[in-house]
Amino acid sequence: MTRAQTPRLVALTAALALALVAFVSPSPAGAAPTFASADEATITPGAEMVTDGAQCTGNFIFTDSVDVYIGYAAHCAGLGAATDTNGCDAGTLPLGTPVEIENADAPGSLVYSSWGTMQAVGETDPNACDFNDFALVRVDPADHAKVNPSIPHWGGPTGLNTDGVAAGERVYSYGNSSLRQGLDLLKPRTGISLGSASDGWTHPVYTVTPGIPGDSGSAFLDAEGRALGVLSTLAIAPLAGSNGVSDLSRALDYMAANTDLDAIDLVNGDVAFDGDQLPLGTGTGLGGL
Template identity: 55%
Template sequence: MPSTRRHRRAWTALALAVGAASAVAVTSTAPATSAAPGYAPAARATITPGVQMYTQGSQCTGNFVFTDAERRTYVGYSAHCAGLGEATDTNGCAARSLPLGTRVTFNRGGSLLSPGTRVGSGRLAYSSWLTMRQRSERNANACAYNDFALVRVARADVRKVNPSIPFWGGPTGIDRDGTRTGERVYSYGSSSLRGGVTLLSPKTGVSLGDAAADGGWSHPLYTLTPGVPGDSGSAFVDARGRAIGTLSTLGLAPLPASNNIGDLARELDYAKAHSGIKGLRLVKGTQRFDPLL
């Protein structure tokens, strides 16, 4: 896809370019609920959707929390975050990636000058890019848009996890009917380009509708502010708090400053079918979803 670039390593040329615009600057009033068994209360958790994830120096943003039949815990991010190619490599069936088992760290407060504070670690447990390449995937839309990976949280760090999206709450489930033009979407990005300014992390925007040519695998949208390098992998939910997708690419043309998200329902179904992880499922947030709008 020549019109897109992967949100890979933080680009110095874009440093703090998004600082001029602000996301919704209000505090959520959603009431807290009890944490899921084995997870930390949201107020004390340090590994949540929106956490910064570092893979051999490349920073991305965690999207949702997942579990399996063995009650193991995973945090999702983009498969290209563990990619070995250039930022313009967008074909997951051809791009090279780091192997399963690669160490990933969870950090807070990372910036261009510092990776921030390490709050936990995990290992790459699934990559759509590795899987599609190994399977010789022939679906062109899957190759272009199935950009999803899972990091298994280290056992000692599971107690630091909460599945709620900061600021917004949720997710409440999975959206399986795509997006409509003008439909409101919500996200939380943690790019190190923002220099640790979390005021700019919550984002809201609108869908540009689904392109039939993508086969439902991708959803273009605009947010204020747009997702930037380092936001890759971050969660997007609809007005009911349902998980729509994960941030994958930055559109350059014909829709400059737009973003494209991979469809989570399709990405997760693919992982269920081919990852070998039994009983893989999304964990709902313990905080009530509150769009505040």
């Protein structure tokens, strides 16, 4: 840099130089993340995620063009009992809590919880309080190159479902509860939607096999392979054995409206969705569903 005769000119020259550097040399921090191929990736939707000893399943991959995130259910970072499902008053771990991600070299970090956000803004809508069950974990940059956004077995997602699902529509999921003892044949699941409820915030479903503890947070796709929601609850009544799926579109809209995370988007899979790859035990009749 050429030195000038006056402090003012030095300051102006420095400012012009910095502006020129910024114009011709974009910061590496602004570079979009590069994902691994589906065949080589070791971190994908369906990864086991452990928060303070509680195990859940990751759902979809998200990015803001700089950082990479994996979603799961907000209750996976909850502090209460399994019956504490009202996110507007249930205890939750703070943002910044480390989250272990299967096959990652470094822990991720909890950066968003719908439960914590609803409590911070004083949410009173009972539908949101009961069914807005979504959280995001930032993947450590050292692990970005291990990530692929495609749903194992099924492929996709092909986009975001914004209009819900009708009763009888086929749905698809991929759970990774430690109770499944690592048996890959038991992880993909398919079934039918029972429609939408609670102003579209939730979608009760029956699947073969049902989601079990540890599957919480896992992804649900609609019949077109679009991202529908997040596995949130296992129902005992009135629909015994059904699962409650929190609507992802509403959860993302809520996050964008109430935090500064409005630049985060769902990443589509780069493996084509194929809903005809029926998993073990379903047959062509979905096990009688």
